[in-house]
Amino acid sequence: MLVEFKISNYRSFKNEQVFSMQTGKRLTKYQKSNTIIMGKEKLLKSSLLFGANANGKTNLLTALLMLKNLIIHPTTDEIQKLHTDSFGYNKRNTTFEITFIKNKNEYNYALEYNSKEIVKEVLTLNKKIVFSRNRQKVEHIPNQLVQLTANVRKNQLLLYFAQQNNEKYSKEAYSWFVEDLVFVNTDRIQNIKFKSLKNERFKKRFLHFLQAADFNINDVEVKERVENVPNPKFILKKINADDDDSGEIDELIPSTFYDIYCTHKSEEGSFSVYFNNESTGTKVFMFLALYILSNSKKTLLIDEFDRSYHLELAQALLVLINSATQTNQFVLTTHELSLMDCNLRQDQIWFAEKNRFGESELFSLFDFDDPALKRSDFNYKKRYLEGRYGATQIVNKKLLLEALEENE
Structure with missing residues (x-):
């Protein structure tokens, strides 16, 4: 489970920004449903990130994905450059720091790097150092790796190297990035994911899920071809x-x-529809259902969560995500402002906003000092539209019309 993520000099995040899934102090609302206890930490089951277009919402998810890819797809030689995507394509170092829980162990992994080398890298387990390096100088290392440190290249992550050499805690931390941090890409729906429907027990749950959401689908058939x-x-x-x-x-x-073929009911009987011919909303919902039903204690990242389906369905999914029986964790971006008032805690509502220099800033509703902005007895959406939280889209309609008239 994700606890906290810090970013600097990545895309629109120039200065350090902190995103947290920790619960706000002294907040008691929805703590039995919307939160989950992991070891000594009480964490949120979901956070929703709101904000205007191009303000940095998606960049938070891609930063997590960037870190994951750096870890699980290592460089193969000293010439290969590390992938970077710095603010304004500057040459300064990018930093990521992430805290997460795996098997009741709390890990913190910090990385500072540029395209040519790893500048700093530290892994801690329950606040005790597993390894640390400053460029090519390895300062802390497990005993079993002492004789191997000279083999670590300047553009090679020590985390990957340590797990490859069977270091216990590095393997566990690495496995979190591989198995537990999941980016649900609804732009590229992979049919192979539906292979799990060959399990009849899981398929029965899946169909029940679709029918409860009022989809006219009473069967889904998966056919293999070579x-x-x-x-x-x-x-x-x-x-x-x-x-x-x-x-x-x-x-x-x-x-x-x-x-994939979906069987629909009609007055004349049943008919089959090829999955690719279903509506975008149906395909996205079915794809999300696979992840929601087949995962446990994972951190799922979903961009534009509400895309392509009705508000009522998005609200129902959010209730499910925050339910007491649901054990996954979700980080969602959305433009659907009505979801702010869907039984969320103050610490679950986050905003991304760009300042006048094009730098994205992250903050939650819980961060505001004014109690009037945090009261839940008056809807959050209305206050957001009034501009009281910031992170709104300021559109100059007059200039838009003037630009249109210039073509006449």
Whole structure:
């Protein structure tokens, strides 16, 4: 479970910004449903990030994804550059610091780097250092790795190196990034995810979930087909035709694909619809349902959570996400302001706002000092639209019309 995330010099986040899933002090509302206890920490089951277009909401999720990719996709040689995406493409270091809980252990991982090298890297377990480095100087390291530190390249993460060499706590921390931090990409729905519906017990739960949401679907069929596709190794061999490689490589290799069909009811009986021909809202909802039903104690990141389906359905999903029986954690971005008033705590409502220099800032409703802004007996959406929280879209309608008239 995610506890806290700090970012600086990444995309629109120039100065350090802190995003927290910790509960606000002395808040008691919805603590039995909207929160979850992990070890000594009481954490939020969900946070919703609101804000105008291009203010940095999505950048929070992509920063988490960037850190994950840096960790699980290592550089292969000293020449390869580390991927960066700094504010205004400046040459300064980017920093990430993340705190999370895995198997009741609380980890903190801090990384400072640029395209050429790791500048600082520290992993702590329950506030005790597992390893730390300052550029190529390794300051703390488990005994089993002492003789191997000279093999760590300047552009190689020590976390990946340590887990690769079977260091216990590095393996556990690494596994959190691989298994527990999940980006749900609704722009690229992967049919292979529906393979889990071959389990009849899970399929029954899935169909019940769809029917409860008033989708006219009473069955979902997953069909496997095998096709021969170009072999990437063969393509590379053709590109590098001058290489002395006498080994035979097949031009085509078999690959398995999954076709999804949804059965709908009608007055004349039932009919089947190919999944790709379903509405965008139906496809997105079904995809989200797979993640919600098949995961436990994961941190799921969803951009534009409310996209493509009715407000009432988004509200119902949010109630489910925050329910007492649901054990996953969600970080959601949304433009649907009505969700602010869907039984959320003050600490679950976050805003992203850009200042006049194009720098994104993150803050929660709980951060405001004025009690009148935090009272839940008067809806949050109305106060947001009045501009009392900031992070609103300021549109100059007059200038828009003038620009239109210039084409006449």
